[in-house]
Amino acid sequence: MAPDGSSVTNELDGAVDVWSVREQKKSAKAGGTSHKPSSLYAKRVQVYPRKVSGQYRRLKWSALVALLGLYYVLPWIRWDRGSNAPDQAVLVDLNNERGYFFFIEIWPQEVYYLTGILVMAAIGLFLATSLAGRIWCGYACPQTVWTDLFMWIERQIEGDRSARIRLDRKPFSAGKAMRKATKHLCWLLIAFVTGGAWIMYFVDAPTVVGAFFVGKASAETYFFVGLFAFTTYLLAGWAREQVCTYMCPWPRFQAAMLDEDSLVVTYNKFRGEPRGPHRKGQQWGETSHCIDCKQCVAVCPTGIDIRDGIQLECIGCGLCVDACNEVMKKVGLPPNLIAFDTERRMAQRAQKEPQTYRLIRPRTVLYSFLLLGVSTLMIASLATRDTEGINILHDRTLFVRLSNGAIQNSYDVKILNKQRRERQFVLNTEGIPGAEIIVVGQSISPVPTVVLSAPADGLGEYRLHVRVPAKAITAGDMPIHFAMTDDVARKIVRATTFRAPQRR
Amino acid sequence: MPSNTEKDAYSGQATTGHEWDGIKELDTPLPRWWLWVLYATIAWSFVYFVLYPAIPGLTSYSKGVLGYSSRVEVGNKIAAARAEQGRFRDGIRQSPLAEIRTDDQLLRFALAGGKAAFADNCAPCHGVGGVGNPGGYPSLADDAWIWGGSLEDIERTILYGVRNDHEDSRSSQMPIFGRGEDAVLTPDQIADVAEFVLSMSKRSKNAEAMKRGAPLYKENCASCHGPTGKGDSEQGAPRLNDAIWIHGGSREAIIAQITRPKNGTMPAWSGRLDTETIKMLTVYVHALGGGQ
Numbered sequence: 068m069a070p071d072g073s074s075v076t077n078e079l080d081g082a083v084d085v086w087s088v089r090e091q092k093k094s095a096k097a098g099g100t101s102h103k104p105s106s107l108y109a110k111r112v113q114v115y116p117r118k119v120s121g122q123y124r125r126l127k128w129s130a131l132v133a134l135l136g137l138y139y140v141l142p143w144i145r146w147d148r149g150s151n152a153p154d155q156a157v158l159v160d161l162n163n164e165r166g167y168f169f170f171i172e173i174w175p176q177e178v179y180y181l182t183g184i185l186v187m188a189a190i191g192l193f194l195a196t197s198l199a200g201r202i203w204c205g206y207a208c209p210q211t212v213w214t215d216l217f218m219w220i221e222r223q224i225e226g227d228r229s230a231r232i233r234l235d236r237k238p239f240s241a242g243k244a245m246r247k248a249t250k251h252l253c254w255l256l257i258a259f260v261t262g263g264a265w266i267m268y269f270v271d272a273p274t275v276v277g278a279f280f281v282g283k284a285s286a287e288t289y290f291f292v293g294l295f296a297f298t299t300y301l302l303a304g305w306a307r308e309q310v311c312t313y314m315c316p317w318p319r320f321q322a323a324m325l326d327e328d329s330l331v332v333t334y335n336k337f338r339g340e341p342r343g344p345h346r347k348g349q350q351w352g353e354t355s356h357c358i359d360c361k362q363c364v365a366v367c368p369t370g371i372d373i374r375d376g377i378q379l380e381c382i383g384c385g386l387c388v389d390a391c392n393e394v395m396k397k398v399g400l401p402p403n404l405i406a407f408d409t410e411r412r413m414a415q416r417a418q419k420e421p422q423t424y425r426l427i428r429p430r431t432v433l434y435s436f437l438l439l440g441v442s443t444l445m446i447a448s449l450a451t452r453d454t455e456g457i458n459i460l461h462d463r464t465l466f467v468r469l470s471n472g473a474i475q476n477s478y479d480v481k482i483l484n485k486q487r488r489e490r491q492f493v494l495n496t497e498g499i500p501g502a503e504i505i506v507v508g509q510s511i512s513p514v515p516t517v518v519l520s521a522p523a524d525g526l527g528e529y530r531l532h533v534r535v536p537a538k539a540i541t542a543g544d545m546p547i548h549f550a551m552t553d554d555v556a557r558k559i560v561r562a563t564t565f566r567a568p569q570r571r
Numbered sequence: 572m573p574s575n576t577e578k579d580a581y582s583g584q585a586t587t588g589h590e591w592d593g594i595k596e597l598d599t600p601l602p603r604w605w606l607w608v609l610y611a612t613i614a615w616s617f618v619y620f621v622l623y624p625a626i627p628g629l630t631s632y633s634k635g636v637l638g639y640s641s642r643v644e645v646g647n648k649i650a651a652a653r654a655e656q657g658r659f660r661d662g663i664r665q666s667p668l669a670e671i672r673t674d675d676q677l678l679r680f681a682l683a684g685g686k687a688a689f690a691d692n693c694a695p696c697h698g699v700g701g702v703g704n705p706g707g708y709p710s711l712a713d714d715a716w717i718w719g720g721s722l723e724d725i726e727r728t729i730l731y732g733v734r735n736d737h738e739d740s741r742s743s744q745m746p747i748f749g750r751g752e753d754a755v756l757t758p759d760q761i762a763d764v765a766e767f768v769l770s771m772s773k774r775s776k777n778a779e780a781m782k783r784g785a786p787l788y789k790e791n792c793a794s795c796h797g798p799t800g801k802g803d804s805e806q807g808a809p810r811l812n813d814a815i816w817i818h819g820g821s822r823e824a825i826i827a828q829i830t831r832p833k834n835g836t837m838p839a840w841s842g843r844l845d846t847e848t849i850k851m852l853t854v855y856v857h858a859l860g861g862g863q
Contacts, residue, residue: 093583109600306604313602464700467712467860470813475713475860507858508678528679532860 085361088112088370088380113235114308114370116218117228117362121389130206131215139260142267146170149487152524159269165524171449172524174485183445187438194434196324198426199407200331204317205384210310213261213303214368217254224250228365254304255296262295308369311382318379327410328425332383334363334374334405337417342374345398356404362394363387363405373405455490455521456483457551457561465566472537474567480529482551484521490553491520492527497548499565501539505532535565543569656680663847668722671854678854685855688848692840693856701859707817707835714861715815719804721863726853732839733807740839743806748791749830755791756829764788765825771800771812772820 086094091112146156146169153160158167166173166181173180192203204211225231225246237243266275266288278284279292302310311318325331339357357374364372366387369380373387391405412422462477469475484490495516496502503513507530521527533547547565552558576588579597586595619625624640626633659680663671671677689701696708703710709717718728718741731739748756756764760783767784769775789798795808802810809817817835818828840849856862 106600108603108606110603309602309604462700464702464712467702467710468814469713469861470715470810470815472814477712477860507682508673508675511862530682530858 085365087364087367087372087375088114089372089375111309112370114368115228115231115365116368116370116386117365117390118222119362119366119386119389119393121386121392123385123389127206127215127384127386131212134207134212135216139264142264142272148172152487153271155271157268158271161269172485174483177452180445180449183441187441187445190434190438190441193324194431194438196321197326197329197428197430197434199383200325200329201318201321201381201383204311204321204382208382210302210315211368211382211384213257213299214307216257217303217307218368220253220257221250224253251304254300258296258300258303259292261299262292262297265295266292308380308382311369312380318382324430326428326430327414328428330407330409331377332373332381332385332388332405333377333408333410333413335403335408335413335416336374337413339374339404351400356395356400358394358398360394362390366390453559454485455492455551455553455557455559456485457481457492457549457559458483459549459561459563461563461566466568468568469534473534474537474540474565475532475534476565478531478533478549478563480519480531480549482519482521482527482529484523484525484527486523488523489520490523491518492554493517493552494519495550496533497550497560499535499539499545499547501536502547502565503534505534507531533565535567540567543567660847663850668726668850668853671850672722672857678858681851681854682858684848684851685853685858688844688852689855692844693852696837701856707833709817709835710815711856712860713815714863715810715813716804716861716863717802717807717809717817719863720857720861722853722857724804725856725862726849728837729849729852729856730839730841733837734834735836735839737839737841741807743795743808744834745795745808745828745832747831756787758830760784760787761826761829764792764829765822768792768800768811768825769822772814 092109095110141157142155144156145154146167147154148167153167155167156169160167164175171180195202221231225234234243234246263276263279269291270288275284275288279288306314334357338354341355342357342359343355345351345355345358361372363374364370364387366389367373368384368386369382371378371380373381385407388403388405388407392402395402395404409424412424415422458481460479460481462479464477467475467477480494482492493516494504496504503515504517505511505513506517506519509517513532513534517531519527519529535545543566545565545567547563549561549563550558551561576585576598577595578585579595582597584597584599587598589596620633621635622637622639623635624632625635659677662674662677663681663684666674666677671681689697690699693701696704697711698704698708701711703712709715714720716724718724718733727739728741731737731741733741734744746755748754749758749761763780763784764787765784766775766777766780767788770781775781795806796802796811797808800811802808809815814820816824818824818833840852844852
């Protein structure tokens, strides 16, 4: 073994050999008798990622702290909305059918704002991927963030990569059981806090925390805290990279977002190959910089060898870049043998051409414009949305003939008042002369104009009878308009139909 | 089992032996934990068998150690809903009808409760939405009321019904004018009266007959239906000078009704429905379109 390469390996990692998941699967197959059909089921190859430090690791820690901080702190931020409204800044109040986000309040029928946010998130994801590969997967995905946290805890309790491998190979002992139990306990604790924080986005945070520990929270609360605690524990503790490779659809089609100018985690093949140990005193050339120390494999959270090229399992976290740069520094070579780089630059470097990077490409321009367009649409619609509305539903009974020959239609009317004060609305009909209105619960004699009120941040529901004199009936279906005017003379007109007998 | 399975040179994985347009499929094994998930679901099914009713027998079934029953659950939910409705039902019971009609909360509760009770008890005759049915089942959505359209009148009609055995039932009925040994009117006279009745809604085409019918009407009909045909809800005598006819408004239908009247009936609901339900029905019917 070459002194340079192996000494680095030993120093960083002890004496445990490093194999990628793919190599281990392959060798498992080769070990079996070749004429026997392979098993229907494959045992999971355990990944033991080594601790690493460097700029991408620091970036990953920052993202983790920022995102977890946001997740756990957000429900505790208060926002005064006056009396009779929750004072939690971010709240999805399912019981009262309202969604709150700081100064924004949405009603169930405005759920398209949520759709808009999802569309923006999707386009944002496309844009980020076309620019810098799977940075979502590597830095921001909840699966990555919680797995990272769980791995950190694992490392604190069971030690780094080789210590963990040795521990797992050891026979059962009290010490081993103790370490494992502590680890799982810590995991479960975090999982519980995760599930607990999730429920706070749906019920008032201080109230639910108070109620939870004295057994006064609702059954749904306990169920969902349990469910999310369990899934967190399972996915971040046990499933880990299998979520990305088996469950998540994103890795399967993310390649469609990439082109030769996207920054992706890549191994500079022309510079690294032919790989192999480096002899002491031997001169470094232009190539053969990879000493095959396999530190890129040892730190990989999904257990791949990045030198095999871009692959489905790679989540683009860049930890192998950090690992390789550590080694390059030690052996006195320039960094970035593995780097966030583009296919085009790599090819140009290999050809000794000047390296170019194109930020403005059809796809980045398209995604940017789409993102800008959808955001503008969302903001414009949010800024100009009405604080009142009216829904009119014709009764199932088509029409009723009255004793004086007049025709009566009935309507169910709902007035939406999105302001935080009770409001009065003046309602009348347009389009049919002589039409008069009776509001159930108000006067029993018909009048041309009625006044309806709607409670603060609520619905005013009314049943209306509209009477049209016989002489005004001209057709079986006559268009009629309901005009609603609020106290600042804003007018909303809704068109509907007044039905009458075809033959009179 | 396809025979030409082979090892893929690149991955070392066996293929399934199938080939489509030169594309072969790797026979990649499932993850082992996938199998565990299957076992877990099977284990769960046994837990379920023990906890919940599951295994049918010849005369009964295994009850499960939790003693769960969906019927009991429904019963509990209904009881809980009743308890929840308690204060509204109290309000309905204690408030006068006019107050229920103008109180926003009680009105809403009464309309919802009345709608359900109406669909169960009244709609078979009076139709969905109270639009009435041919054959003498009057519409309740218009403004013509045989026995009165005020809240009190409607409540009384629902409570005691029409022409039934109940002692407080509305009972007056239209006599037979044209049948039997001692027929009051001859067929010709009846035709003349019918012509006069048609004239009340400005539909008479025979002035002669109408004139002949006028005195006959005054003598035989006006005491109940009124001299101008405006009807009398105290006696259940429908208005005749409007556009609404329970038993038909054509000349033939009017002649038939005078000759041998159909007298509609309605059961009394006071013994069958509780006070609150009848009050809710009253408010609901009043709100259908023509309450007075």
